[in-house]
Amino acid sequence: MNNLPLKIFGIITTLGMIVVLIQGVLVTQTGSGDACGAEWPLCLGQVFPESPTIQTLIEYTHRVVSGLLGIMVIILSIWSWKKLKHIKETKFFAIIAVIFIVFQGLLGAAAVVWGQSNAVMALHFGFSLISFASVMLLTVLAFENDMPSHFVQPTISSGMRNYIYFVLTYLYIVVYTGAYVKHTGSSAACAGWPLCNGQLIPPLTGAVAVQFFHRLTAGILFIVILILFIHLYRNYKEQKTLYYSGLTSFIFVTVQVISGAVVVFSGFSLGTTIFHAFFISLLFGIVSYLALLAFRSHTK
Numbered sequence: 001m002n003n004l005p006l007k008i009f010g011i012i013t014t015l016g017m018i019v020v021l022i023q024g025v026l027v028t029q030t031g032s033g034d035a036c037g038a039e040w041p042l043c044l045g046q047v048f049p050e051s052p053t054i055q056t057l058i059e060y061t062h063r064v065v066s067g068l069l070g071i072m073v074i075i076l077s078i079w080s081w082k083k084l085k086h087i088k089e090t091k092f093f094a095i096i097a098v099i100f101i102v103f104q105g106l107l108g109a110a111a112v113v114w115g116q117s118n119a120v121m122a123l124h125f126g127f128s129l130i131s132f133a134s135v136m137l138l139t140v141l142a143f144e145n146d147m148p149s150h151f152v153q154p155t156i157s158s159g160m161r162n163y164i165y166f167v168l169t170y171l172y173i174v175v176y177t178g179a180y181v182k183h184t185g186s187s188a189a190c191a192g193w194p195l196c197n198g199q200l201i202p203p204l205t206g207a208v209a210v211q212f213f214h215r216l217t218a219g220i221l222f223i224v225i226l227i228l229f230i231h232l233y234r235n236y237k238e239q240k241t242l243y244y245s246g247l248t249s250f251i252f253v254t255v256q257v258i259s260g261a262v263v264v265f266s267g268f269s270l271g272t273t274i275f276h277a278f279f280i281s282l283l284f285g286i287v288s289y290l291a292l293l294a295f296r297s298h299t300k
Contacts, residue, residue, distance in 0.1 A: 003142050006076075006083055010139030013072045017132040018281060020069050023062040024125060025277040028182050029270055032058040033111065040109040041067075066105060073101045073135055080138045087141050089292065097134035103127045122179035125277075129175060132281060133288040140289060154242040156297045160231065164294040167228055167249075168287050174221045175280060177214040186210040187273075193264040194219075218260060225253045225287075242297075245290045252283040 027033055035055035036043035043049045043060045052060060077094035084090040104127040111121055144152045181187055189207035190196035196212050204212060232246035259276045266272045 002146055003083055006079055007139065007142045009072075009079065010076055010135070010142050013069065013076045014132070014136045014139050016065070016069045016072060017128070017135050018278070020062075020066050021125070021128050021132060021281050022274055022278060023058075023065060024128060025182070025274055026270070027059055027062050029273055030055055030058055032056070032062075035059040036063070036112070038112060040112045063108075066108070070101050070105055073097050073131065076135060076138060080141065084138075084141050084145060087145065089296070090138065090141055093134045093138045093141070097131050097138060100127045100131035100134065104131060118180060118183040121183045122176055125179040126172065126176055129172075129281060129284050133285050136285045137288060137292060140292075151241055152293065152296070154236065154239045154293055154297045156236065156239075156242070156294065160235075161294040161297060163228065163231075164287075164290050167224055168291045170224060171221060171284060171287055174214075174217045175284060177210075177217050178280065181211055181214045184210055187263075187268050190215065190264070193261045215260075218257065222253050222257050225249055242290070242293055245286055245293065248286050249283065249290060252279055252286060255279050256283055 032055040035053065036049070036059045037045070039045060041063065043056065043063070044052075049056055049060060077098050080090050081094045104124060107120070107124050107127060111124070184207065186207035189211040190202065192198060194215070196202045196208065196215065202208050202212060229246045229250040232243050236246075237243050256276070256279045259272065259279055263269075263272045263276050
């Protein structure tokens, strides 16, 4: 099999990026962001903190794993650049993966040393997600290298192509609103689901407005992806890669909506919150791949 070592390394790096994303959620949910003190890269003034608390361990391991994955992303990007340079998207994803893993690290360091607003810190998860998607797509390119071109180069209308781009953009906005909810501590502002504090439209002030807006955008996202899937089912079912990517997107967004409800009913338990973040990461990855298919597609 061609490029087997690259494929294996890409899979490991992609899984590692998911771990980094989950660790970031764990840090936020447990309030561990300041557990190493206002220092970076040292933790409590030490390379290896002595007698660390659970929160310090959470923050410290997140830093270590993020640093390790940063190196792995750079290696994967350079490796892919050399081995897959004949694929036109390789250089773009390699550059994006490195840029955003660096942005992620710098933003995290700046937040520790100087502090950042909730609006800026919400970008941290978004940057990590872009880097994850880029790493995933570099890995996908390594596998696509062995496939016939018609399998990964669908024929779609310009309208369908633009709609897929819209879905990806809107999904990123929804991800940002979710991260903003967490960083502002607004998760519990709406009791119950789907109603917010027993109301269809609650008074839109403070944390309630933040939480309600996220619920609203997430609900619209479900409809947006449902429309995408219906259109793919009706018009592109014979183009298997495109169709099954759309089907997977619909399954993931359905699980995402259900997991959001479970988070509320569970009292915002750590496990359900992590599961919620895990599936939004998978959803972003598969919609990013749909956007890649749309970019390289032939137009009807």
